[in-house]
Amino acid sequence: MAGGGYDLEEIRRRADIVEIISPHVALRKAGRRLVGLCPFHQEKTGSFTVDPETGLWHCFGCKAGGDLFRFVEMIEKVTFAEAAEMLARRLGVAPRRPAEAARQRGRERLLALHEAASRFFQAQLRARMGEHARAYLAGRGVAPASIEGFALGYAPASWDALLNAMQGRGFSGQELAQAGLVIPREADASRQVTGGFYDRFRDRVIFPIRDGSGRVIAFGGRALGEDQQPKYINSPDSPLFQKGRVLYALDHARHAMADTGRALVVEGYLDVIACHEAGLAETVATMGTALTPDHVDLFRRRLSEGRGAEASAVGGPGLILAFDADSAGLAAALRSRDLFQQAGLSVRVVTLPEGLDPDRVLRERGAEALRDLVSAALPMVEWELTRILRRREGRSETDRLVGLREAVATLGRMPEGVEREYYTRWLAEHWESGSPSRTALTETAIREELTRLLARRGDRSRRMGGPVPAEAPTARQVPEKPSASLGKANLLGALITHGELARRYVAELKPDDFSGGQRAVFTALQRLVAEGEEVTVQSLVAAVEPTATQSLAEVLVGHVPEDRVAESLESGVARLVEDRLRRREAELRERLEQVDSQQAREGILRDLAEVGRERSRLAGHRLVGEN
DSSP: OEETTEEHHHHHHHOOHHHHHTTTSOOEEETTEEEEOOTTSOOSSOOEEEETTTTEEEETTTOOEEOHHHHHHHHHTOOHHHHHHHHHHHHTOOOSSHHHHHHHHHHHHHHHHHHHHHHHHHHHHHSGGGHHHHHHHHHTTOOHHHHHHTTOEEEOSOSSHHHHHHHHTTOOHHHHHHTTSEEEOOBOTTSOBOOOEEESOOSEEEEEEEOTTSOEEEEEEEEOSTTOSSSEEEOOOOSSOOGGGOOBTHHHHHHHHHHHTEEEEESSHHHHHHHHHTTOTTEEEOSSSOOOHHHHHHHHHHHSSSHHHHHTTTTOSEEEEOOOTTOHHHHHHHTTHHHHHHTTOEEEEOOOOTTOOHHHHHHHHOHHHHHHHHHTOEEHHHHHHHHHHHHTTTOOHHHHHHHHHHHHHHHHTSOSSHHHHHHHHHHHHHHOOSOHHHHHHHHHHHHHHHHHHHHHTTOGGGOTTSOOOOOOOOOOOOOOOOOSSOOHHHHHHHHHHSHHHHHHHGGGOOGGGSOHHHHHHHHHHHHHHHTTOOOOHHHHHHHSOGGGHHHHHHHHHTOOOOTTHHHHHHHHHHHHHHHHHHHHHHHHHHHHHHOOOHHHHHHHHHHHHHHHHHHHHHHTTOSSOOO
C-alpha cells in the first residue's frame, strides 16, 4: 500500500512508534504496553495506551486510536498524505516510483528555493534598504515579535535583487519562474526576445505563505508606494501553491483551531497578525479568494478532532467570519451555506464597525474590543436577517415590504426543520415590536409568503405548514441480544491474533454483522482469508484502510485474551449469526404481511424456511465443519 507516493510498509518497518509518540506523551511501562496522558483530551489518569508489538495506540478515554500515521495526522493536524510524507522524510524513505521520486525531488528543490527566498527577504527588511518597510510596519502597529514570528520580509525596489541572490545560491532562472518568484522578460519592440527574468516582488513588504506543516510555499507582497498597483499581489499558482486550497497562517493556527474547535477567518495578512496579537491564535485568512470547497473540507478535517471537538460538541465545529460587511468574500460565504452544512460546520459572522477591519479595530480600540466583537458573532442566518432589517429601518412601507421579502428568501434557502422554524419566529418577533396580535399576524404572513416562494421553485413538498410525510416503513428493528461470550470488538481481536482460527470462522460472518469502523476491519480480515494470505496483526495493519485504523487499534489494543479462545469464538460467532438470522426472519415476516401475490408469498415462505434451517443448525452446535 502506498500513500502520497510512499511505501507505507517501508515506513512502518523503519519506524518505532514509541519514538514517534514519546516527544508528545510521557509514556511508562504497564506490562507489555506503555501508557500515558492522552494528548487529545484532558485527563488526570493515563488512558492513552501504546502497543509496541502491533504498532498501534488507543485511548480508552476519548476512543481515539490508530497507527503511527494516524498519530501524526492528529498531533500535527495534517492529512494522511502529509503525515506519510513527514514520516518518510524523517526516516529517509524515498518515493517508490521513479516518476514520483523525480516529482518529489523537484518539489523539495522548490521548497528549498522558497525557504532561501524567505531568508533573503527577511535579511533585506533588517538591512538599511528596508528602513521604510520597517517604518510602515511600525506605523501599522505590528509588534517586533510578530515580524519575527511570521517571518515578514522586504523585497527591494530592484528588478533583479532576488534573481541575482538566488542564482548565486545555485538556483536557475527557470526554477525561479516555476516558483512564480520571477517573470520572463517579454520580446522588445523589434520582436526580438531579450531573454532573462525580472523579480515579481519589488518594493513590497513580504508575507511568507506556509503550508500546514510550516514550509514556505508562496509569498504575498504589500505595496509601499502610494502609486503601486495592485496593493497586494500573491505568488501565482505553482506545483506547491494553489490559492484556493491554502490558508494564510494555518501553520500558526492549527493547534489553536483543534483546541478551541473553531477557526476565525479574515481577509488580510495584517488582519491575521492583529488577531493573533489579540490572543485569537485560531485565526487564518483566505488567499484573495472566496472560501472554496477545498477550504471547507480543510476546516472540516482540522476542526473535527482534538479537544475542540468536545468543546464545540453542542454546536458542532465552527467558523467565525470577520469579513467586511460588503466584501465579495462574505457574499460568497453566504451563498455557501449548503457546503458548510454538509461539512457539519456551524458558521457565525462578526459584526464589524462600519469602515473598520479587524486590524484597525485592534489598533484603534484595543485587543479587548476585538475579542468582544468575536465573542458577539451571530449565527450566519441571524446576521443576515439582522442586516436586512437594519437596512430598512426608517424607510417607507414599500421598502420595508421589499426587505421582508428579502428576509423570507433567506429563510427559503434553509432546509426545512427546527432551525428554519426558529428563524421564522425570530423574524416575526424582530420585524414588529408592537402588540402580540400584530406579531402573530406578521408570522402568519411570513409563513404564507414562504409557502408561495417554495411553491414557485417547484418545491411543493416542502411548503410551510403542510403535513410532514411519514418516513417510508422499514423492517422491524430487532435488538441484538447481549452476548454472554466475546463482544464484537474482542471477537475481532481474537480472530486477528489467532489467525489459524480466523479461517474456520470468518466464512460464517458477514460485514453487516458489524458496524462503523469494525465493519471495515472485518472486511480487510475477510479479504486476507479469501486471498489465502496469512492472518497476522502486521498483515491486517497493512490491509486495512487508513480511515479504519482507529477501530483496528480499539479492537487490538482493547482485546482481552481468553484462556479457551476456540470455545469463546464458537459461541461469539454463533451469537452474531443468530442475531443476523433473527433480524432476517423479522424482516421476512413483515414483508409477508404486506404482499398480496401468492407467488411472492411462496418466495418469502421459502426464505423463512431456509432461515429456520440455519437457526436449527446453530441450535445443533454445527456452526462450522471440522478442520
